[in-house]
Amino acid sequence: MLKSRVITHLNTRPFNYANIRTLASATATAPSTNNKVVVDPVVSHGTQDSPxxxxxLFEKEVMAKRLDKSYRYFNNINRLAKEYPMxxxxxxxxKVTVWCSNDYLALTRHPDIISKMKLSLDKYGSGSGGTRNIAGHxxxxxxxEAEIATLHKKDAALVFTSCFVANDAIISLFGKKLQDLVIFSDELNHASMIQGxxxxxxxxxxxxxxxLEELESYLQLYPKSTPKLICFESIYxxxxxxxxxxxxxxxxxKYGAMTFLDEVHAVGxxxxxxxxxAxxxxFEKHLKLGISKDPERxxxxxxxxxxxGTLGKSFATVGGYVAASRNLVDWLRSYSPDFIFTTTLPPHVMEGSAETIRYQRHHLELRTIEQTNVEYLKQGMSDLGxxxxxxxxxxxxxxxxNAELAxxxxxxxxxxxxxxxxAIxxxxVARGTERLRVTPTPGHxxxxxxxxxxxxxxVFNTLQLPRIKDWALQGGFLGSENGYDKSMNLWTPEQRALTNDDLNKNVFDPIIDDIDISSGVA
Known part of the structure; x- marks a missing residue:
């Protein structure tokens, strides 16, 4: 008897939800005549005026950029690997010499890195084949990810298609998942963080x-139990x-906040x-430890x-990443739609990035030569006013x-x-603070x-641009009136005097194990 009931139930037609929706809609909007529903014809809001x-709109908006001198011109610049920085x-x-590239260590041309990428291209092809979840892992x-986590001495890391995507994805996810979250953001934070x-x-x-006084004044407004996120960069x-x-x-x-640090312009x-x-x-502690973690944490x-951080500046390829605790990375990996639904970076890009991180780790001279060039230029500009x-x-x-003069x-x-x-x-940058942004490399x-x-x-003579003394007479401009003080440099003379021989031996070709959380843990 029970069996026949089940068979009868399975053979009935499904309920017609469409008819109910139509009837309900008509009943709610139309009068009833003789128990019949009268449905008004669809009202057309189309008119005969122009679309x-x-x-x-597009033309007006672009013209506004031209008039205020903020319209952007893109120069056709094709950097030559064998003639860097040409x-x-x-x-x-x-041919021209490039002085504003973010290829900070001049490693995009390095033969070992290029060779590693070529081998990967030949073996695995040009694309990843899908998202991490489907075919791109x-x-x-x-x-x-193991190299990145080791570099920053964190438990785990997660790679994104760019650091813009990483910053936007992570910060936005915090807001969606942490009820009552309050974010504290430095005013000069990158657009990616602002977007997030x-x-x-x-x-x-x-x-x-x-x-930091203003930051603390804001933090004081909330109980310690309120979730908080402080977003800032190491170098603006x-x-x-x-x-x-x-x-x-x-x-x-002190106030129970998490810290989100963007090291895009500092890694390498x-x-x-x-x-x-960070x-x-x-410096001295990590110089001694090499790739080992601080036992005292x-x-x-x-x-x-x-x-x-980014893979697209010092690390010579393209992409972005986050390094953090095991649980935090697993949470991001599991919930961030920007990560879950994006095709993975091509294998040859990731091989090149990993090789760059390994190479620069034990080539301290890349950093010290770059600093020598920075000091030479800063001192020279100061001498010229x-x-x-x-x-x-x-x-x-x-x-x-001035935008036009820049x-x-x-x-x-x-x-x-x-x-x-x-010209920037x-x-x-804010109007009235236009500038040229110069970035020396060890390749210069x-x-x-x-x-x-x-x-x-x-250039300053030809355009009669204001110099240090001119800005000083006007009361100063963004601190430029103070000139250059080499004692301010983050790199000390003692640090710049170090060589690769001063590095811990464990940074030379280390064996770094995969991180299990990169694949997920049962």
């Missing part, structure tokens, strides 16, 4: 650049300013092994909860203070001196540094 002028423009015989991924904060929909407070790319990571960690401990350039400013601030690297924003990092922001300065350098330095304008010779100084002197 919206989309093209007119590049050619559209025609191959039209492979040995190259495991190797790279917007997408998080969390309450936020913006504090002045490196103003357009000013070169360096954050006080240790004191921010102190505030995080700071610390004995290129892990960034490593550099405990008391270093600044240990205190920072999350470190994001050319204004720069003072900082302790490798970034050299040459102040112009573009002209860039054009003269390119067309007269065969030197490429891009709004919205990358001292002669090229001197040639650049002479070319810059000519």
């Amino acid at each position: 919206f002028d989309y093209n007119g 590049a050619h423009r559209k025609q191959e015989n039209d 492979n040995n190259s991924t495991l190797k790279l 904060i917007k997408h998080s929909k969390a309450k936020k407070h913006i504090f002045k650049n490196n103003d 790319s357009m000013t070169g300013k360096v954050s006080n990571i240790s004191k921010i960690c102190d505030l995080a401990d 350039l700071y610390g004995p092994h290129g892990a960034g400013v 490593e550099h601030l405990d 008391s270093s600044i690297l240990d205190r920072v909860d999350m470190i994001t 050319i204004p720069i924003i003072p900082n302790t990092s490798h970034v050299i922001p040459v102040l112009i203070g 573009k002209k300065a860039s054009d003269i350098l390119m067309n007269k001196h065969r030197i490429y330095v891009q 304008n709004f919205p990358t 010779s001292l002669k090229q540094c001197q040639d650049f100084l002479e070319a810059l002197e000519d």
Whole structure:
């Protein structure tokens, strides 16, 4: 009897939900006549006027950029691997010297890295084949995430398609998952972090650049039990300013906050092994430890909860990542849609990145030569009275203070001196603070540094640009009136005197095991 009931149930037709929805909609909106439902005809809101002028909007918006001199011109620059730092423009015989690249260690041309990528291309092809969950998880991924975690002395790491995506994905996920989260963000944070904060929909407070008193005044507004996230960078790319990571960690401990540190412009350039400013601030400790973790877990690297970085600057390829605790990385891997639904980086890109991290780790001279070039240029500009924003990092922001003049300065350098330095304008920097952003590398010779100084002197003379003394007479401009003080450098003379022989032997070709959390743990 029971069996026949089941058979009868399975043979009935499914309930017609569509008819019910139609009837309910009609009943709710139409009058009833003689128990019959009268359905009004669909009302057309179409009119005979013209459609919206989309093209007119686009043209007007672009014209506004042209009028305020913030319109962006892209130069055709083709960097030559065998002639670094040379590049050619559209025609191959039209060569210039590049002075504004983020290829900070000049490793995009290194034969060992290129060879590793070519081998991977031949063996695995040009693409990953899918997302990590479906077909894009492979040995190259495991190797790279293990190298990143080892570099930053964290339990685990997760690779994204870019650090922009990583920053946006992580910060937004925190806002979606942590009820009542409050985010505290430095005013000079990168657009990717700003985007993540917007997408998080969390309450936020913006504090002045490196103003820890203001940061603390905001933190004091909330109970310690309220979830909090402090977002900041180690080096702010357009000013070169360096954050006080240790004191921010102190505030995080005091008020119960997590720390999110973007080391994009510092990895490869700071610390004995290129892990960034967080490593550099405990330089002697990490120099002695090599790749080993601090047994006391008391270093600044240990205190920072999350470190994001890029593979597209010092690490010579493309992509981004986060390094953090085991549980945090597993949480991101499990819940971030930006990670879950994005195709994995190609194997040859990840092989190149892993090789770059390994190579730069035990080549301290890359960092010390780069610092020599930075000091040479900063001192030379100071001697010429050319204004720069003072900082302790490798970034050299040459102040112009006018969008049109900044573009002209860039054009003269390119067309007269065969030197490429891009003008930086709004919205990358505030209006009235336009500049040339100069980034020396270990690939530049001292002669090229001197040639650049002479070319810059000519530009300032030709355009009659204000110099250090001129800004001082006007009451100062972003600190440029103070000139250059080499004692401010993050790299000390003693650190710059070190050689590869001073490194711990465990950084030379270490065997690094895969991290199980990269694949998921049953």
